[in-house]
Amino acid sequence: MSTKGTILVTGGTGYIGSHTTVELIQAGYKVVSLDNLSNSNINVLDGIEAITGTRPVFYQVDCNDESAIEEIFTNHPDIQGVIHFAASKAVGESVQKPLLYYRNNLLSLIVLLEAMQRHGTTGIVFSSSCTVYGQPEVLPVTEDAPVQEALSPYGNTKQINEEILRDVVYAGVPYKVIRLRYFNPIGAHPSALIGELPLGVPQNLIPYLTQTAAGIRQELSVFGDDYDTPDGSCIRDYINVVDLARAHVLAVDRILDEAKKSPALETFNIGTGRGVSVLELIRTFEEVTGVPVPHKIVGRREGDIEQVWADPSLANNVLGWQARESLADTLRSAWAWQVRLKEQQK
Helix, strand or coil: CCCCCEEEEECCCCHHHHHHHHHHHHCCCEEEEECCCCCCCCCHHHHHHHHHCCCCEEECCCCCCHHHHHHHHHHCCCEEEEEECCCCCCHHHHHHCHHHHHHHHHHHHHHHHHHHHHHCCCEEEEEEEHHHHCCCCCCCECCCCCCCCCCCHHHHHHHHHHHHHHHHHHCCCCCEEEEEEECEEECCCCCCCCCCCCCCCCCCHHHHHHHHHCCCCCCEEEECCCCCCCCCCCEECEEEHHHHHHHHHHHHHHHHCHHHCCCCEEEEEECCCCCEEHHHHHHHHHHHHCCCCCEEEECCCCCCCCECCECCHHHHHHHCCCCCCCHHHHHHHHHHHHHHHHHHCC
């Protein structure tokens, strides 16, 4: 039985959205999920139901469709908060199709905020990114680090959306806003019932790595081994997707808890605090699964920063959130999900 209230999750069948839906349901929230299915699959709802015993209410709509969003808020007057994941997210594609990215990623937030205002919904958790920091001068990076000029239209939409939320709060609209700046989410639910399911050729490292290990892709390209890092490959902060999902539940708890008197606008880094190189990640995967990953070194990729990892202490201290899952267990979960996908396709 739901006890905590109703949360609207946009992009609810996506990678992070689906894992967050599971954690919300298990924490006692009712979830209303929406997704246009442009980069996800309706069958994800089966996985969510298999894990939780509950099938979220689902709408196949686009966040930019004002009348559809209005109808959802009208149908569910009990919506207390929104977690906004829905966005186009491929860096390379955003460089090729900037207008698509600006329309999808900016208009969707504006439509949502306007609907929230009409219906008196005040809480929103926004899915942001460590891309806003660019290549930080100081590592690990804290929330006080300067936001740098974006290297892609995708990254720019995250920055602009952060500014929209700041400006709306500054204007006195009574929202409670938490902006979560993710580092690099990887892995899958330990049940292997949901995970990262890219349509077409994966844009992210881990699904490409697991597909290569599974023999679906010929080999993995490592973009550069001449960076100023211990092994020459780029360093990132890889965060388990279930750990990331739990951060959203704690953020929702915080913005809905009137006794907490939290600030109207807060920003948290969600990462492990540990940098791992691409080559180290491949080695660790091979060690924990016993499966080789054919890979080759190729030239650097435009837009890649050299190294970044989080200082998550603010999220640790204020949200009470900790990254729990080890890199080894996270990579095992990614492989278990890939194995299950392969078996389903037989």
